[in-house]
Amino acid sequence: MAARKPAKKSNTSKEELLAFYREMLLIRRFEEKAGQLYGMGLIGGFCHLYIGQEAVVVGLEATTKEGDQRITSYRDHGHMLACGMDPKGVMAELTGRIDGYSKGKGGSMHMFSAEKNFFGGHGIVGAQVPLGAGLGFANWYRGNDNVSFAYFGDGSANQGQVYETFNMASLWGLPVVFVIENNQYAMGTAMKRSTSSPDIYTRGQAFGIPGEAVDGMDVLAVKEAGEKAVAHCRAGKGPYILEMKTYRYRGHSMSDPAKYRTREEVQKVREEKDPIDHVRDLLVQGKHATEDDLKAIDKEIKATVNESAQFAQASPEPDLSELWTDIYA
Amino acid sequence: MAINILMPALSPTMEEGTLAKWLVKEGDTVSSGDIMAEIETDKATMEFEATDEGVVGKILVAEGTEGVKVNAPIAVLLEDGEDATAPAPAVAPAQEIEAPTAVASTTAPASVATPDNRPTMEEIPAGTTFKTQTVREALRDAMSEEMRTTDEVYLMGEEVAEYQGAYKISQGMLDEFGPKRVIDTPITEHGFTGIAVGSAFAGLKPIVEFMTFNFAMQAIDHIINSAAKTLYMSGGQMGCSIVFRGANGAAARVGAQHSQDYAAWYAQIPGLKVVQPYSAADAKGLLKSAIRDPNPVLVLENEILYGRSFEVPEIDDFTVPIGRARIWRQGTDVTIVSFGIGMQYALEAADELAKEGIEAEVIDLRSIRPIDYETILTSVRKTNRCVTVEEGFPVCSIGNHLSAKIMTEAFDYLDAPVINCTGKDVPMPYAANLEKLALVTTKEVIDAVKSVTYR
Numbered sequence: 187m188a189a190r191k192p193a194k195k196s197n198t199s200k201e202e203l204l205a206f207y208r209e210m211l212l213i214r215r216f217e218e219k220a221g222q223l224y225g226m227g228l229i230g231g232f233c234h235l236y237i238g239q240e241a242v243v244v245g246l247e248a249t250t251k252e253g254d255q256r257i258t259s260y261r262d263h264g265h266m267l268a269c270g271m272d273p274k275g276v277m278a279e280l281t282g283r284i285d286g287y288s289k290g291k292g293g294s295m296h297m298f299s300a301e302k303n304f305f306g307g308h309g310i311v312g313a314q315v316p317l318g319a320g321l322g323f324a325n326w327y328r329g330n331d332n333v334s335f336a337y338f339g340d341g342s343a344n345q346g347q348v349y350e351t352f353n354m355a356s357l358w359g360l361p362v363v364f365v366i367e368n369n370q371y372a373m374g375t376a377m378k379r380s381t382s383s384p385d386i387y388t389r390g391q392a393f394g395i396p397g398e399a400v401d402g403m404d405v406l407a408v409k410e411a412g413e414k415a416v417a418h419c420r421a422g423k424g425p426y427i428l429e430m431k432t433y434r435y436r437g438h439s440m441s442d443p444a445k446y447r448t449r450e451e452v453q454k455v456r457e458e459k460d461p462i463d464h465v466r467d468l469l470v471q472g473k474h475a476t477e478d479d480l481k482a483i484d485k486e487i488k489a490t491v492n493e494s495a496q497f498a499q500a501s502p503e504p505d506l507s508e509l510w511t512d513i514y515a
Numbered sequence: 516m517a518i519n520i521l522m523p524a525l526s527p528t529m530e531e532g533t534l535a536k537w538l539v540k541e542g543d544t545v546s547s548g549d550i551m552a553e554i555e556t557d558k559a560t561m562e563f564e565a566t567d568e569g570v571v572g573k574i575l576v577a578e579g580t581e582g583v584k585v586n587a588p589i590a591v592l593l594e595d596g597e598d599a600t601a602p603a604p605a606v607a608p609a610q611e612i613e614a615p616t617a618v619a620s621t622t623a624p625a626s627v628a629t630p631d632n633r634p635t636m637e638e639i640p641a642g643t644t645f646k647t648q649t650v651r652e653a654l655r656d657a658m659s660e661e662m663r664t665t666d667e668v669y670l671m672g673e674e675v676a677e678y679q680g681a682y683k684i685s686q687g688m689l690d691e692f693g694p695k696r697v698i699d700t701p702i703t704e705h706g707f708t709g710i711a712v713g714s715a716f717a718g719l720k721p722i723v724e725f726m727t728f729n730f731a732m733q734a735i736d737h738i739i740n741s742a743a744k745t746l747y748m749s750g751g752q753m754g755c756s757i758v759f760r761g762a763n764g765a766a767a768r769v770g771a772q773h774s775q776d777y778a779a780w781y782a783q784i785p786g787l788k789v790v791q792p793y794s795a796a797d798a799k800g801l802l803k804s805a806i807r808d809p810n811p812v813l814v815l816e817n818e819i820l821y822g823r824s825f826e827v828p829e830i831d832d833f834t835v836p837i838g839r840a841r842i843w844r845q846g847t848d849v850t851i852v853s854f855g856i857g858m859q860y861a862l863e864a865a866d867e868l869a870k871e872g873i874e875a876e877v878i879d880l881r882s883i884r885p886i887d888y889e890t891i892l893t894s895v896r897k898t899n900r901c902v903t904v905e906e907g908f909p910v911c912s913i914g915n916h917l918s919a920k921i922m923t924e925a926f927d928y929l930d931a932p933v934i935n936c937t938g939k940d941v942p943m944p945y946a947a948n949l950e951k952l953a954l955v956t957t958k959e960v961i962d963a964v965k966s967v968t969y970r
């Protein structure tokens with residue numbers, strides 16, 4: 187990962203830093219709690235945690251406006267919290283209860299919110315990329331200046347449909363920000379074992395799509411790059427690629443023993459690049475917040491997360507009749 | 516307040532595990548994310564991280580303890596300022612589990628399913644000894660044995676080499692055969708399936724592992740348009756000897772996009788062969804036959820069955836012919852036809868029905884294409900009644916096809932309409948209660964049998 191650029195003072199404010207801190211911490215604590223509930227058997231199946239990657243969605247959401255859409259893979263809890271979905275509804279979906287965003291029928295990998303323009307939650311690697319371009323197509327078709335964000339991983343970046351999409355998105359000038367969350371691993375496969383060139387963002391060149399690499403552990407760098415990409419799309423200049431260099435701290439899913447990397451490697455990123463610690467340092471060093479202020483925020487977020495967990499356990503399972511609903515409109 | 520740290524569930528199927536190693540000791544300070552212990556699950560050894568901050572007050576389960584139930588307290592964590600000598604409120608010392616205690620010996624032995632009789636196992640000579648093996652091990656042995664026989668066979672797929680298989684089917688194979696023959700691919704099903712099919716045109720014998728068959732949807736064009744049809748389109752000049760294998764059907768709680776049985780999909784395609792084994796012996800014997808077969812063969816496995824143990828004959832070069840059903844249980848009152856994990860419900864139902872005096876004949880199709888119609892028709896002509904059992908969707912199911920065949924060929928022998936027990940006509944829901952309802956159940960099979968026998 188590239189060394190972190192010092193944050194440009196002019197580009198942020200105390201309020202913004204505090205908001206970033208809160209939002210990233212909410213994702214982290216939420217994910218830790220989800221891991222705990224999985225351990226207790228309250229969440230089943232596959233559950234992919236976003237811990238370590240928080241700066242990516244939080245920085246990009248800061249560049250969105252009303253009507254913009256987002257779509258991602260199964261590693262989706264962070265995206266939902268960052269776009270303002272209710273932690274209670276997300277957690278209740280994880281426990282498979284009626285008050286979950288999909289009435290308990292979707293689960294961790296398949297959650298949606300029409301209200302927040304969050305189009306899922308997709309379990310098939312790469313599928314969300316053309317779907318995301320389709321959201322951009324709808325904006326282009328209607329002639330509005332909204333932008334869609336299609337998030338996908340370094341592993342997904344090898345799927346053929348990604349390049350079919352790049353071609354059409356560029357050909358038709360669709361307003362899509364392709365966000366590659368390069369956390370360096372696809373399940374147990376390190377990127378260099380699956381990907382022939384180290385810089386995925388350059389793959390748009392063949393289609394005439396501009397792209398850049400971004401320190402995805404630095405929320406301010408993410409936001410800055412996001413603003414540029416979004417401005418490009420809103421101005422009708424077609425798609426843009428952002429390759430976020432990031433890292434996942436946990437295993438691929440809950441049942442991944444993660445033997446393909448060393449404990450030291452993970453520890454080193456945690457100590458040197460943690461996105462939350464980074465903002466915390468900026469807040470304290472810039473005298474925007476005291477340790478006590480931050481402790482108070484921590485406490486508040488813990489309470490929110492605990493409340494979501496209680497809600498998710500208290501909410502009833504869906505009525506058996508729900509098996510037969512929502513199959514046809 | 517002190518917090519009890521509980522034994523975590525670390526995989527969708529884990530109920531208990533071994534506390535392999537503590538990486539912290541009493542008195543250590545831990546913060547969220549620190550690795551506390553190594554725990555062995557049914558699939559792997561996993562690291563277990565702290566989710567709270569505090570001081571390890573007491574370790575309740577010593578390392579090396581086997582059979583620790585999920586959610587049993589394993590340690591006590593003290594928060595800021597608490598005294599390590601303060602008693603933990605929730606767990607009295609009497610509840611402590613010492614290593615290795617009786618808990619270990621209560622670990623249930625691997626369940627072993629054995630057919631009551633083996634009338635169609637004529638391929639197995641009398642006096643053959645059997646060993647107990649999981650389906651997982653049997654599949655690995657089948658591939659390894661065939662790869663030892665000929666260099667033309669290679670294995671390709673996601674995570675098959677260094678990770679030892681996403682479901683650990685190819686465990687140890689990279690070590691034995693090297694990276695040229697056990698090949699990790701990027702996540703590009705359409706691309707690597709095309710490459711494998713092309714190499715089969717050129718005479719190699721690839722085994723393509725799909726992590727699950729849900730992802731083979733990305734590659735279905737090459738399976739059907741390229742692999743299945745080339746022999747015909749080339750007037751017999753150029754074939755495609757290839758195996759497509761992997762987990763098929765519902766696992767547990769993985770939702771609509773990851774839970775689907777493709778038996779009926781592939782069964783429709785001329786040029787393909789399709790097998791769906793239930794037991795470990797059939798998994799091994801059919802996979803070996805599939806690798807040798809000059810045609811494209813789909814081997815539809817099942818994640819839930821991977822860990823199940825069965826008796827596997829200890830015969831050099833044991834194979835099971837593609838296209839022959841197996842009668843697992845003889846009976847006179849009704850014929851139950853199933854395959855894959857459906858056999859579990861069929862056999863359970865037959866046991867229950869026997870208690871009520873209904874003797875079911877249970878047939879495991881094993882091969883979905885070609886189908887052993889003769890075995891089914893012979894049985895139905897004897898019992899005059901038939902129930903089919905499968906996990907897939909009801910419309911255009913394998914059961915529908917069998918019903919039509921039985922109606923055409925044995926109409927006069929039927930005393931009741933054939934009933935098809937299937938999964939429900941809905942995408943797989945995630946919620947635990949709905950998922951149960953969506954799957955076919957033993958009770959539904961029993962009810963169907965009672966209905967066709969007018970009881």
Ligand SMILES: Cc1ncc(C[n+]2csc(CCOP(=O)(O)OP(=O)(O)O)c2C)c(N)n1
Pocket residue numbers: 259261309310311312338339340341342343367369371372373438673702704726730733
């Ligand atoms: C088409 C398809 N193939 C395989 C899988 C199994 N699978 C799930 S996630 C994953 C790894 C994806 O890695 P990446 O795109 O880097 O995303 P990350 O998990 O790192 O966020 C694989 C192989 C799948 N879900 N879909």
Ligand SMILES: [Mg+2]
Pocket residue numbers: 339340341367368369370371372373
């Ligand atoms: Mg990745």
